[in-house]
Amino acid sequence: MLPVPTRRLALVAALAAAVVLALDVDRRLLLVDGVLLVLAAVDWALAPRPDRVAVERDLPGVLALGGRGEVVWHLDNPLGRPLRVALADDLAPSLRPRTRRIRVRIPRRGRAEGRTTIHPARRGRFELGRVTLRVEGPLGLAARQRRVPCPGLLRVFPPFRSRDEAELRINKARILEVGLRSAQGRGGGTEFDQLREYSVDDEFRRIDWSATARAGRAIVRTYRAERNQTVLLLLDNGRVMAGRVDDVPRVEHAMDAVMMMTAVATRLGDRCGLVAFDRRVQRVVGPAQSRTQLARVTEAMYELEPQLAxxxxxxxxxxxxxRFRRRAMLVILTDLVEQAVGESLLxxxxxxxxxxxxxxxxVADPDVVGWAASSPRDASGAYRKTAAVRALEERRRTVARxxxxxAHVVDAPPGQLAPRLADTYLAVKATGRL
Structure with a gap:
């Protein structure tokens, strides 16, 4: 247990030294120093042990990357006198805490609390261990300091930036589905849904002549997109996904697309799963249609960091x-770099x-597109334009191959990858190609 002088002791010593020096009496300075040292020792002896103070930490539990949360420390004083306590927490710098230190006065047999806000800049699992407590003596001249256990866990998940886009597509697909009997719905799809009376918007070829003869009026067959089909999302977690686009790693853009595809597919009745891999398969979430599938997929991804291989x-x-033998829509999320695709994927x-x-x-890099379309004014700009034009040409060749x-290919700028991928899925469903 570490004895620590307080700021009050330093201030008193400095004032005493200033007074004695002003009187030009060196012996008095020694006497004052001795008295202060004795008082500090007595104060330290009277200071409670830090482990007598019960400390708890409240955490959000789960935060999205870039979101904000609050950390609250609760300190309980079991003693019959008030305590002055300083606390320092080992919060990771990437959590970007507003402060890691607090000072509180805890009433006798009472409780005090301190707060700070965090704004995570990195995904992952943060296991918090000990906090440092410093409990001052009654004179405030010395304190006891000790690290005490205060376990906690914070998980920072990838942000679902395309959530609103996902809801728009889910709602649109449901409105167009014959099962909801949209006024203009014609019953597209491949799975038989129902028989109903003919309307002027129906196609003549959909008339069911047997049912028409029985009913004595025109009856049509309606269809809807098949359900319970399988969508497997294969997330590349290798070297090419570590590059940044719009100051965000490519893998983050891909994770947003994974979440949107999972939300859309499961809400529309299909089974969606995840396979994340680099040199080997790292995570597998089996295809399912449950409401909790999005949470399962997100939890499987949140600790992934691109491997430099x-x-x-x-x-x-x-x-x-x-693992999965049933026919499926396999969505491979990667970077369309010619060399990497040519050597491994093709x-x-x-x-x-x-x-x-x-x-x-x-995900396409808009900076590269801008450089390729630029009008360079110097040699550096010319070299950059040449490299950008070459990169785009290689990308076009990769897409063509x-x-x-x-394979179907979706090459979209940031913010559009997830929606474009969901639109591709919906188009596949509407035409019955899966």
């Missing part, structure tokens, strides 16, 4: 096919395009 697509595809793609509908999605092997 090439991803093993062949291994990931082989494990995916071994050779492995034939493993899955034969029996599955494959979509490859990546992927499509040539039978």
């Amino acid at each position: 090439e991803s093993d697509y062949a291994g990931a595809f082989a494990e995916t096919l071994a 050779p492995a793609l034939p493993l899955i395009v034969r029996n599955h509908l494959v979509v490859v999605a990546g 992927l499509r040539g092997l039978g």
Whole structure:
């Protein structure tokens, strides 16, 4: 247990020294120092042990990256006199706390609390351990200091930036679905829904002549998009996903797309799952249609950090096919870099395009597009424009090669990747290609 002089002791010593020096009497200075030292020792001896103070920490539990939360420390004093206590918490710098230190006065046999706000700048799991308590003596000249246990857990999840876009698409799909009997609904899809009376908006070919003969009036067959189909999201967690677009790692854009696809697919009656991989498969969430699937997928992703190595697509595809044999829409979220795609993804793609509908999605860098369209004014600008034009041309070749092997490709700028991917899914459902 560490004895610590307080600011009050330092202030008293400084004032005493100033007075004695003004009187020009050195012996008095020594006497004052001795008295202060004795008083500080007595004060330290009378100071309660820090572990006598009960401390608890309230945390949000779960926060979204970039969100705000509050940390509250509760301190209980079991003694019959008030205490002055300072607390320092080992909050990670990436949580960006407003403060990590508080000073409180706890009434006798009472409770006090301190607060701070946090604004996480990094995803992941934060396990909080000990806090440092400093309890002052009754004179305020010395204090006892000790680190005491105060366990806590904070999880910072990826933000669901496209939540509103997801709700718009879910609502639109439900309105258009024949099951909701939209006034203009024509009953698209491939799964039989119901028989109903013919209206002027119905297609003539949908008339069910047997039902018409029985009812004595025109009856049509209506269809809806099939349900309980499978969507598997394959999240590349390798080197190419560590690059930043709009000052956000590519993997963060991909995670937003994963969450939007999971929300849309499960709410519209399909089963959605996740496979996250780099050199090996890191996370697997089996396809499900439950209301909790979005939470399960998000929890599986929140600790992932891109590995600085090439991803093993062949291994990931082989494990995916071994686990899930049912035909599915496989959505591969990666970066459409020619070298990485050409060396790893393209050779492995034939493993899955034969029996599955494959979509490859990546986020485009608007800065590169801007540099390619710029009018350079110096040599540096010219080199940058040349490199950007070359990068875009390589990206176009990559997209063409992927499509040539039978994959659908979504290449969209930040903020549009998730909505464009969801639109592709809805188009596939509407045409019955899955």
